[in-house]
Amino acid sequence: MRDVAVDIEVITEALALACRAPSLFNSQPWRWVSEGAVVSLFLDDARAPRYTDTTGRELVISCGIVLDHFRVAMAAAGWKCNVDRFPNPNNRDHLASIDFSAMDFVTDAHRQRAEAIARRRTDRLPFAAPPDWESFIAQLSSGTAQGSVSLHTIADGSRPELVKASELTRSARRYDSKYHAELIGWTADVAVAEGIPTGTLLSEAESDRVDIGRDFPAAGHRDRRGEIAQDHAKVVVLSTVDETRDGFVRCGEMLSSLLLDATMAGLATCVLSHLTEVPESRRIVESLTGSQAVPQVVVRVGSAPSGDAIGSPTPRRPVADVLEIRG
Template identity: 40%
Template sequence: MNDQPDSAVVEMLVELAGRAPSVHNSQPWRWVYSEHGLDLFTDRSRLLGAIDPTERQLVLSCGAALDHLCTAAAAFRWTADVESMPTPGAPDHLARVRLTHDAHPRSHEFDLLAAINRRHSDRRAFGPVPNNRIPARYPRRVDGVHDVRTTFLSAEAKETLATASRLSANVRKYDASYQAEIRWWAGHSFRSGGIPPEALTDRTESSRVRVGREFPEPHRIGRTGTAATDESTVVLLGTASDERVNWLQCGRVMSAFLLAATADGLATCPLTHMTEQAGSRALVESLAPGRGVPQVLIRIGAPMVGSPLAPTPRRAVSSVLSVATGSTARGTRKTLPL
């Protein structure tokens, strides 16, 4: 194991992985570094029980963090060998990453590295995807992630998505647990997560994006926008099955797609609310029959002109990364509790 990165490198990679999107910026992951490699676990203390009772979005979020880490590693000349679900009977142990210092990054890897810090979920209206962009090539970047199917939905399909979005909102309208949870995570922020009001939209602005989740209206936004109608393209990611490993793989592909689109100058926003309820999920599935179980949708398009969005808070590396006691990893500087 002499070629393992030292703890300073691992801390840097975990910090970049922490920029991944997660359900309501909950960042539900933790990492353990040892002589066996870098292990990814779920952090159940960050589970949104009313919004995500099956833990599907928790695992999707962790898959996105895993892809962010592998993307960052490649830019720093580390090849990441990922073993998914490495411990039978331990569903919280999602992946083990072994890093080898033999990668040969190309210019696009550095573009993706820059995209990690630029990417954010933009809930505002988008312009159409410019003609000189080819989003169909984005999913090809993920090697070895199987059974995730990407479908570009037509403009006409957005009417059905709007119906699915309304259906999801109506089901949740009088769900007190859901409403309390979303108000905790959205509309204010704390140092370790949450969606700040500056990252949300007011009622007028959100009404232009008919496929978006209904969030509490923020008290203050403090930016100017545009009255443009949303002309985004919506992409559907589906999986062959609806198991934990499928969710993890889908999260990786979601991350890959978002970073590629960001590197291409597009605005992005993942959408999960339409796949949370059986009725709305069935409507989404009807748009791409035979394309697998719908897991997440992504809006992409030209970013609107206006005030930039404020960055959302991220957990400190020290709160998500542990170095196992007795680790022989070269350069380990400190030991953190597991």
Template identity: 45%
Template sequence: MTTPLTPQEAISTTELRAVVEIACRAPSLHNSQPWRWVFENGVLHLYADHGRVGHHTDITGNEVLLSCGAALNHLRVAAAAAGWQTSVDRFPTPKNHDHLAAIAFRRTAEVSAHDRELREAILRRRTDRLPFAAPEPWSKTERELSALCHHFAVDMDVIDDSGRPALADASRQNEQHRRDDASYRYELLWWTHHGDSSVGIPPAALASSAEASRVDVARDFPAYTSGDRAPQVERDRSKILVLSTFDDSRPNVLSCGEALSRVLLACTAAGLATCPLTHMMELHSGREAVRRLTGRHAQPQVLVRVGRSVDDVSPAANTQRRPISDTLEVL
């Protein structure tokens, strides 16, 4: 039997709000933030909100789960840095598939420097869509990222230079196919030209035509800005990671989102720039092309470009998030 927490050991509403607010810095498809938090009787519940994502983009619903998995791991990182140990019961309500996790908190004795470093990485991390310089040195970083993924039962592969042309070609074909999909294009325009600054992707976070032309694996976003913020990078030299799971079961996809969070934060802490990519997972042909390149039977869930951003480029401001009052309900 679990020992009940005393008032001094229980997390307060104020502390909880601060932790959830940081967790909501997690990346999500088009900054849709498809999650909902409910705090009741000392337990925080995470729910998927599929209504926040366009169904012509996230056809399978996997991208909502990936986003929520990233938010769940961000929450655990933020809690640890604030002095709270978390225990997670995933999918606690079998008849409610959108009830993804129930999180309990217990005061911990100390906060490590690593906990604080990851929390700071949450605050600094952003999706960078510009071309990258190579992330050298790489071998040690690759081993560390692979070990992080293994902890979540997620496979990580790196597409090397020999596989890059085939991946780039498949990415272009994927995007060309969707140019005739009016519903998909409408959703993309809606998320990149949104009147509410707390959702969607602001123009400054998108690449200009000149910048996008040098990134060979990317979603074909509209270009709302001109100019070139990284002219010295003649082509994108990022490493491209593929995170895959045994199957498309909800627990495995959620876990992949948690692994994605840790990969992004580890890269940020190491001074590397990142850009998660899911466009090739939305069509069967794109996903199969990625699977052929990894040589695995596993299901690819997300790509991540990892590299070094140009030193003299001022980083864009972090994309805004919805007010905490919109995402957290305290009962």
């Protein structure tokens, strides 16, 4: 049975967890509306970075991540999400409407996947090589974006080309004042509900050991994870068959699946979007995938030392700020 009205407390708790989803500069560009038996997801780009993501592509991908996170959180609460994508042709910011069906049984796997949302962190530090990588990739769940989004692993021998792509991005934006002002503006020394705390950024010494990261302002803390002299992360690319909002949402959903699968496998992850923001670097990434699909996002996946703390969870906006309850 569909269109079952779910208790608003269940919806609120699921959204609190789902909104742990990563987004460009932790901008959280989403708005939710609960009305009757339906919960709707809207793109909210009012305060989002405009000079980093000039087309809004990364913001829609971020909304795809939160959509899949919400699906996972609701499943752990005993509800299947039935997603109607772009239900209003006159409002392309209305990304999805969701109604619910009661599940017969909630498995331990459902609960563990939801718990992975809370455990996942963006780890910008260098990684050791992930163990059993081929097995992990082979078992990687395809999420809900099957067919429209492809995943490619970049060969270790192609790492110098990725470094070149990262350097091209840096060169292309060296004198882009608005971009650099935005980059600094979205970092903060104190815990705030939006943006990136400086405690999660790298010091100069740490940056020297990660060769394909975005050039955030250097943090002034101690050198961490010094036992890893060089980043040995595996690199994967998510690509889409086209440049549509539907493709971006589905890419975000598959990215969510990848991040949660990695977290459940005990692996660390870092999403890199700067490599696809500049045409020259994006073309390099595309050539390394061996596909004609369009690269959307790059992800480092690796192993972090056991018990290695990378800081407190990055703050998020309260649910009351992103959820409107009607009726």
